[in-house]
Amino acid sequence: MAKNRVSIAIMGLGNVGKNFLSILDRQSSLISDRTECEFIIAAASDSRHSVLYRNGIQPGELLDLKSGGDISTKGQPLRAGETFASSFHVLVDMSTASPDGKRERDVYVDSMETGKDIVTANKSPLANHWSDIMDCSRQQGKSVLFEATVAGGVPLFSLLKYSCGPSRLVRFRGIVSLTANFVLRKMGEGLTFERAVRMAQELGIAETNYTDDTGGVDAARKTVILANALFGLNLRLAEFKFQGITSSAATEDSSRLITEIVSEPDGTKVFSGIRKLDAGDFLASFGEMSLGYEVETEFSGKLRISSVSDGPVETAAAVVNDLMLLAGQKFQGKPGNPVRI
Ligand SMILES: NC(=O)c1ccc[n+]([C@@H]2O[C@H](COP(=O)([O-])OP(=O)(O)OC[C@H]3O[C@@H](n4cnc5c(N)ncnc54)[C@H](OP(=O)(O)O)[C@@H]3O)[C@@H](O)[C@H]2O)c1
Known part of the structure; x- marks a missing residue:
C-alpha cells in the first residue's frame, strides 16, 4: 500500500535529537508499518544553523552531518531572520529550553498558523506560555503533543x-x-x-x-x-x-x-x-x-x-511515539498526502 509521506522539521540535535534520529533510522520499517506513513526530514536546526533539505535527508545522513559538526554542508541554509516557512507537516522541538520560552512559543504559533502540528520535548514554552500555545492549537485545529516534557520516557x-x-x-x-x-x-x-x-x-x-x-x-x-x-x-x-x-x-x-x-x-x-x-x-x-x-x-x-x-534514549523514544500517534490521528488511512518541501 502507498504510504503517506509526512515531512518533519527538527529543532535541536543534542542528546535527545541524536537519539531521535537513531531511532527513526533503526526502526524505519516498523514505524512505517505501524503508522502507514513515511517520515521525511525536510528541515533541521541546531544552535548554529537552520537548514532546508529540499529533497529530504535520511536520519542517518543527518546524524553523520551533525557528528561532522556542520549540518549545513548539504541542503540550503537559512539566512539570519529567515524561518522554516516552507511546507512541512510536523515541527519536532528537541532544542535547549530558553529561559522565558518566547523563542519557542513564537515558532510554535507561526508553525500552527501555517498548518503544522507540534511535537515537543522542550518544557519552557509550555511552562511559560501554556495558554498562548493551547489557544492557538484550538483555533488552528492543530495538535501539540508533549509526552517527553515530563518524566522522560515514562508514559504519562x-x-x-x-x-x-x-x-x-x-x-x-x-x-x-x-x-x-x-x-x-x-x-x-x-x-x-x-x-x-x-x-x-x-x-x-x-x-x-x-x-x-x-x-x-x-x-x-x-x-x-x-x-x-x-x-x-x-x-x-x-x-x-x-x-x-x-x-x-x-x-x-x-x-x-x-x-x-x-x-x-x-x-x-x-x-x-x-x-x-x-x-x-x-x-x-x-x-x-x-x-x-x-x-x-x-x-x-x-x-x-x-x-x-531513564535518560535521553527513553525521552527520544517518547518523542518518536508522539510523532507516530500524530501520524495515526492525522494521516493514517488518508492517502495522497503529498510532501511539499
Ligand atoms: N536529556 C533528557 O533526558 C531530556 C528529558 C526530557 C526533556 N528534555 C528536553 O529536551 C530538550 C533537548 O535536551 P537535550 O538533552 O538533547 O539537550 P542538549 O543535548 O543540550 O541539546 C540541545 C540541542 O538544541 C540545540 N539548540 C540550542 N539552541 C537552539 C536554537 N535556538 N534553535 C535550534 N536548536 C537549538 C543545540 O544546538 P548545538 O548542537 O549546536 O549545541 C543542541 O543540538 C531540552 O529542552 C530538554 O530540556 C531532555
Missing part, C-alpha cells in the same frame, strides 16, 4: 488520556526530575553538593549548566505542565513558587525533589520542592536512575508507574 500524558478517560485526577505525586534527585541522594549519602553534581555529569545525566536542575526550575517547569495538562489549570512558571536543592536539604537520605498536585474543594494545590519520604512511600522505592509517579483517579483507582532507568 498519553497513558492517562487514553486509559482514564472518564476520570478526573484527584492527586498526582511524582519524581519527575532525574538529575536533581540523583544529586540529592548523593548528598544524603554524605557527598558535597559539588561532588554530587560532578558524579551526575560523569554519568551524563547533568548538563554542563546544571543550575536549572539543582535550582528546581526544571522540576517546576514540569510541575506547571502537569498542573495545566492534568488538572486544567492555567499556571505560568513566573507566578509559581518552587524549591530547589540547598545544602541543608539533604541531611536525610530520604529527601527527594517531588511534584505534588492535589485537587481540594477550595482549589488545586501545586507543590514542587523537597520532601522527606517515609520508608513505605512508593516514591521512596525508586532507584537512583528511576522516574515515576502515582495518581489517584475518580474511577480508575490509584495507579503507580515508574521506570527502572
Whole structure:
C-alpha cells in the first residue's frame, strides 16, 4: 500500500535529537508499518544553523552531518531572520529550553498558523506560555503533543488520556526530575553538593549548566505542565513558587525533589520542592536512575508507574511515539498526502 509521506522539521540535535534520529533510522520499517506513513526530514536546526533539505535527508545522513559538526554542508541554509516557512507537516522541538520560552512559543504559533502540528520535548514554552500555545492549537485545529516534557520516557500524558478517560485526577505525586534527585541522594549519602553534581555529569545525566536542575526550575517547569495538562489549570512558571536543592536539604537520605498536585474543594494545590519520604512511600522505592509517579483517579483507582532507568534514549523514544500517534490521528488511512518541501 502507498504510504503517506509526512515531512518533519527538527529543532535541536543534542542528546535527545541524536537519539531521535537513531531511532527513526533503526526502526524505519516498523514505524512505517505501524503508522502507514513515511517520515521525511525536510528541515533541521541546531544552535548554529537552520537548514532546508529540499529533497529530504535520511536520519542517518543527518546524524553523520551533525557528528561532522556542520549540518549545513548539504541542503540550503537559512539566512539570519529567515524561518522554516516552507511546507512541512510536523515541527519536532528537541532544542535547549530558553529561559522565558518566547523563542519557542513564537515558532510554535507561526508553525500552527501555517498548518503544522507540534511535537515537543522542550518544557519552557509550555511552562511559560501554556495558554498562548493551547489557544492557538484550538483555533488552528492543530495538535501539540508533549509526552517527553515530563518524566522522560515514562508514559504519562498519553497513558492517562487514553486509559482514564472518564476520570478526573484527584492527586498526582511524582519524581519527575532525574538529575536533581540523583544529586540529592548523593548528598544524603554524605557527598558535597559539588561532588554530587560532578558524579551526575560523569554519568551524563547533568548538563554542563546544571543550575536549572539543582535550582528546581526544571522540576517546576514540569510541575506547571502537569498542573495545566492534568488538572486544567492555567499556571505560568513566573507566578509559581518552587524549591530547589540547598545544602541543608539533604541531611536525610530520604529527601527527594517531588511534584505534588492535589485537587481540594477550595482549589488545586501545586507543590514542587523537597520532601522527606517515609520508608513505605512508593516514591521512596525508586532507584537512583528511576522516574515515576502515582495518581489517584475518580474511577480508575490509584495507579503507580515508574521506570527502572531513564535518560535521553527513553525521552527520544517518547518523542518518536508522539510523532507516530500524530501520524495515526492525522494521516493514517488518508492517502495522497503529498510532501511539499
Ligand atoms: N536529556 C533528557 O533526558 C531530556 C528529558 C526530557 C526533556 N528534555 C528536553 O529536551 C530538550 C533537548 O535536551 P537535550 O538533552 O538533547 O539537550 P542538549 O543535548 O543540550 O541539546 C540541545 C540541542 O538544541 C540545540 N539548540 C540550542 N539552541 C537552539 C536554537 N535556538 N534553535 C535550534 N536548536 C537549538 C543545540 O544546538 P548545538 O548542537 O549546536 O549545541 C543542541 O543540538 C531540552 O529542552 C530538554 O530540556 C531532555
